[in-house]
Amino acid sequence: MTARYLEDFTVGQRFGSGRLRMDTEQITTFAFAFDPQPFHLDEAAARRSIFGGLTASGWHTAAVTMRLLVETELKPAGGLIGAGLDECRWPRPVRPGDELRVECEVIEVRPSKSRPAQGLIKLRTTTLNQHDEAVLVYVVNMVVQRRSEAGEALRHLTEDRPFGKVVLAGDAQRPLSLQKPNLRTTKAGP
Amino acid sequence: MTARYLEDFTVGQRFGSGRLRMDTEQITTFAFAFDPQPFHLDEAAARRSIFGGLTASGWHTAAVTMRLLVETELKPAGGLIGAGLDECRWPRPVRPGDELRVECEVIEVRPSKSRPAQGLIKLRTTTLNQHDEAVLVYVVNMVVQRRSEAGEALRHLTEDRPFGKVVLAGDAQRPLSLQKPNLRTTKAGP
Numbered sequence: 001m002t003a004r005y006l007e008d009f010t011v012g013q014r015f016g017s018g019r020l021r022m023d024t025e026q027i028t029t030f031a032f033a034f035d036p037q038p039f040h041l042d043e044a045a046a047r048r049s050i051f052g053g054l055t056a057s058g059w060h061t062a063a064v065t066m067r068l069l070v071e072t073e074l075k076p077a078g079g080l081i082g083a084g085l086d087e088c089r090w091p092r093p094v095r096p097g098d099e100l101r102v103e104c105e106v107i108e109v110r111p112s113k114s115r116p117a118q119g120l121i122k123l124r125t126t127t128l129n130q131h132d133e134a135v136l137v138y139v140v141n142m143v144v145q146r147r148s149e150a151g152e153a154l155r156h157l158t159e160d161r162p163f164g165k166v167v168l169a170g171d172a173q174r175p176l177s178l179q180k181p182n183l184r185t186t187k188a189g190p
Numbered sequence: 191m192t193a194r195y196l197e198d199f200t201v202g203q204r205f206g207s208g209r210l211r212m213d214t215e216q217i218t219t220f221a222f223a224f225d226p227q228p229f230h231l232d233e234a235a236a237r238r239s240i241f242g243g244l245t246a247s248g249w250h251t252a253a254v255t256m257r258l259l260v261e262t263e264l265k266p267a268g269g270l271i272g273a274g275l276d277e278c279r280w281p282r283p284v285r286p287g288d289e290l291r292v293e294c295e296v297i298e299v300r301p302s303k304s305r306p307a308q309g310l311i312k313l314r315t316t317t318l319n320q321h322d323e324a325v326l327v328y329v330v331n332m333v334v335q336r337r338s339e340a341g342e343a344l345r346h347l348t349e350d351r352p353f354g355k356v357v358l359a360g361d362a363q364r365p366l367s368l369q370k371p372n373l374r375t376t377k378a379g380p
Contacts, residue, residue: 034253036260037269050268050333058272059253063224066249070226078240079227082248084279085328090272138275143240 003077005147006119009109017068017102019130022056024096030060055093061100061136062088065127068102076121077145083120088138092129099130107139111146119144193267195337196309199299207258207292209320212246214286220250245283251290251326252278255317258292266311267335273310278328282319289320297329301336309334 024043031040035057038045046054070080094100108122121144127136214233221230225247228235236244260270284290298312310331317326 030253034257035270036257039269050271057253057256059249059256063220063247063249063253066247067224067226079229080225081240082280085275085277087274087276088278089274 003075004144005077006109006111006121006144007147009076009106009121009144011106011109013106015072015074015104017072019099019101020064020068021099022060022064022094022096024054027054027056027060027094027096030063031057035059051093053095055095056098058090058136061090061094061127062138064100065102065125065136068100068127069104069125072102072104074104074123076142077147078143081143083141083143086122086139086141088136090136092133092135094129094135098135100127100135102127117146119146193265194334195267196299196301196311196334197337199266199296199311199334201296201299203296205262205264205294207262209289209291210254210258211289212250212254212284212286214244217244217246217250217284217286220253221247225249241283243285245285246288248280248326251280251284251317252328254290255292255315255326258290258317259294259315262292262294264294264313266332267337268333271333273331273333276312276329276331278326280326282323282325284319284325288325290317290325292317302333307336309336 039049039051040057043054104123104125112118121142123140229239229241230247233244294313294315297314302308313330
């Protein structure tokens with residue numbers, strides 16, 4: 001699938017991602033850098049916390065959601081560029097061993113009034129665990145190029161990605177290293 | 191400062207963080223793992239993009255914002271636990287060399303109707319660059335313990351953090367390594 005321009009999006013379109021497994025090392029590595037609180041860092045301290053066990057930072061879940069979204073067939077021309085979220089909630093914590101996937105649906109498509117080469121799509125994005133329970137839900141406003149010369153100039157950006165796709169859960173035995181990623185190319189799920 | 195319970199928060203309270211400098215290695219390392227798009231990974235490709243140069247993933251900015259928030263004097267009892275965001279926008283991109291800091295203000299304080307040991311505070315959080323321009327603004331709903339036995343049991347969680355404070359910009363010459371953090375203890379700024 002090549003990149004999609006604003007004209008290629010319609011309300012009701014749905015996109016699904018592959019899966020990514022969260023393990024303890026990923027969770028604590030992310031938390032150490034960005035959210036160093038006991039319930040994200042230490043199993044014993046986490047058991048005494050409101051969560052009753054180790055959980056991923058909500059921002060880690062959000063970051064992994066982005067990783068999964070990049071690999072979907074959504075592929076807006078010019079890339080996935082979020083202007084903001086209308087709402088965002090974390091209805092349930094993510095725990096070691098959880099396998100996450102993302103489903104999203106286009107809920108609005110409109111041209112920009114001020115920038116004729118652009119438009120906006122509104123996307124409801126749900127991150128689910130292996131029990132199909134939502135762990136993150138947000139509505140994001142994304143900037144998308146219109147099918148025009150201006151848009152065309154940016155087209156190559158989404159077509160020459162140098163990296164492979166998301167690791168499916170079955171292959172994700174190694175922790176996600178942020179230094180030397182061991183991401184293998186694989187097919188995205190439904 | 192020890193942990194703050196719901197009763198310790200009032201509308202209008204403001205908290206400020208230290209500063210963290212974003213460099214190219216941090217930006218591309220985060221992007222490689224979580225947001226592998228050309229404008230976050232490669233300077234030449236980024237120059238041809240809508241951003242005109244390398245920018246940090248918006249989720250990286252959000253993660254760094256969390257890191258800075260953890261180190262403020264906000265320190266809710268039980269930890270910083272966000273239930274969700276009412277709104278969130280990235281008004282301006284973050285570029286290599288930018289120094290980020292966070293300002294936040296309590297805009298609502300209320301007890302939980304369903305959980306007597308808890309309450310919620312609403313916090314408007316603004317992440318600013320070195321030119322005092324907003325790069326991320328969100329309103330977050332945080333779960334906070336009430337001053338009660340239930341809350342007291344969680345108190346130690348915010349008081350025995352094993353790690354130091356955020357690196358001030360002047361010390362942040364080394365890239366933020368997610369494997370072996372070189373975070374030095376330092377005083378948080380205003």
